[in-house]
Amino acid sequence: MSIYRQLLDKDPSSQCALLGVCEIYIRLQNWKGAVEHADKCLEKDPNDHKALAARGWVAFHQNDLQLAMQLIKRANDLYRDATYLYKLGRIYWELGGKSQDSERSELSQWQSRRRAFFFLFFFFLSFLSFFFFLSFFFFLSFFFFFIFLFCFLSFFFFFFSFIFFFIFFLKSIITLALLEFL
Numbered sequence: 001m002s003i004y005r006q007l008l009d010k011d012p013s014s015q016c017a018l019l020g021v022c023e024i025y026i027r028l029q030n031w032k033g034a035v036e037h038a039d040k041c042l043e044k045d046p047n048d049h050k051a052l053a054a055r056g057w058v059a060f061h062q063n064d065l066q067l068a069m070q071l072i073k074r075a076n077d078l079y080r081d082a083t084y085l086y087k088l089g090r091i092y093w094e095l096g097g098k099s100q101d102s103e104r105s106e107l108s109q110w111q112s113r114r115r116a117f118f119f120l121f122f123f124f125l126s127f128l129s130f131f132f133f134l135s136f137f138f139f140l141s142f143f144f145f146f147i148f149l150f151c152f153l154s155f156f157f158f159f160f161s162f163i164f165f166f167i168f169f170l171k172s173i174i175t176l177a178l179l180e181f182l
Contacts, residue, residue: 049075
């Protein structure tokens with residue numbers, strides 16, 4: 001906290017330092033200090049999603065659930081983040097599920113997008129695994145093809161060598177037999 005105080009002494013409008021002090025106050029459950037610093041951040045930049053979410057979370061802890069829902073929904077619209085969806089879920093839970101249908105449908109759309117993303121991701125992984133399986137299968141088929149070719153050529157060479165030597169042997173025997181008769 002002292003580091004943030006030193007930063008604020010040097011630059012009182014430092015967005016980073018104001019948000020840091022605000023987060024510390026939230027952790028210490030000092031809601032007044034957190035509201036003060038979050039509001040200073042929002043005065044400087046009203047579209048700072050982190051400041052909006054921090055201010056909304058403070059409103060949640062102060063049981064101002066409608067304000068909390070508005071601020072965190074706005075932060076989520078500016079920057080999609082799972083923590084904002086978690087906080088919106090907590091707010092809906094505290095409201096007893098009583099929320100506008102648009103927010104509920106937005107959460108269901110987010111969930112369906114997430115499911116679609118995981119489906120596409122696992123489809124891509126299965127496609128890759130199938131591709132690697134086929135490439136391995138083709139590698140093995142080429143490997144066995146060359147082994148078969150080597151065996152066939154070896155047999156072919158052996159067979160014709162045998163025929164050549166057999167013919168040479170017969171020729172030698174016939175030549176010797178003819179020489180003996182002459």
